[in-house]
């Protein structure tokens with residue numbers, strides 16, 4: 001559906017986007033994950049046809065988006081990081097304004113505003129002025145504005161920055177709901193948890209480059225980091241850690257206070273074996289804590305720094 005090929009954008013000496021390539025397929029929730037300044041917004045601005053690349057190509061259904069800007073803009077919905085609303089107008093008036101920009105009018109515009117306000121769950125507050133809205137409500141209205149013309153792809157640039165947890169959850173669930181309705185999503189974030197929750201495919205960006213991409217399982221597989229299982233026991237001794245180490249799939253086991261810390265490949269299959277070994281040795285488990293490697297670990301492994309410093 002969307003192909004980004006060898007994309008570059010320089011601002012003077014700053015290589016904001018430095019040779020980026022990726023592909024988004026119909027139905028994806030595609031995540032661009034990276035810290036502040038990684039180049040996510042600049043990439044998104046070029047895909048949205050708002051910024052011309054220094055070089056490289058962006059193809060939508062096989063055609064250059066810069067040769068077909070008008071039709072591409074009709075097919076894309078863009079939720080920018082900066083809230084693009086008129087504070088002194090009501091929510092309804094803002095939606096009417098954005099709808100008219102996309103050429104909607106009359107009953108079609110009215111019906112779409114109703115449909116969209118159902119999706120973003122703002123129907124009860126549409127008559128209020130936007131400067132009376134919370135940050136989360138403004139973000140939801142912004143999403144609504146991007147949906148009015150029924151885009152087939154929605155591009156969202158860090159839509160949950162600076163809002164309360166409840167609004168954040170609402171936005172995340174809206175993203176999944178829209179995807180279930182057939183809308184392809186590009187979602188940028190520096191929150192690893194959001195990308196893990198939403199995305200079937202992830203590109204990790206840092207300093208203008210894609211440093212890794214794939215499904216979450218593929219990315220975690222790539223760093224070959226093991227799952228950590230902390231088994232807290234009623235008592236521990238050297239024998240039990242040796243016995244647990246004998247389990248197929250466990251790569252190491254060491255004792256820390258009343259806990260045996262194991263590393264292994266697949267927690268799901270190991271847990272039953274661990275429980276069995278512990279009871280065979282006359283002990284019992286007080287608690288088990290499983291820490292699977294995540295995208296944060298992938299970023300740390302590849303860059304030597306945390307996603308959020």
Ligand SMILES: Nc1ncnc2c1ncn2[C@@H]1O[C@H](COP(=O)(O)OP(=O)(O)OP(=O)(O)O)[C@@H](O)[C@H]1O
Nearest residue numbers: 011014015016034035036037038039040041042043
């Ligand atoms: N218009 C501009 N002029 C000069 N430098 C820019 C401009 N836009 C972005 N940059 C620089 O390009 C780099 C990438 O910025 P970009 O906003 O794309 O990153 P980002 O990953 O979206 O981060 P953020 O979440 O902070 O927006 C940064 O170093 C930024 O300072």
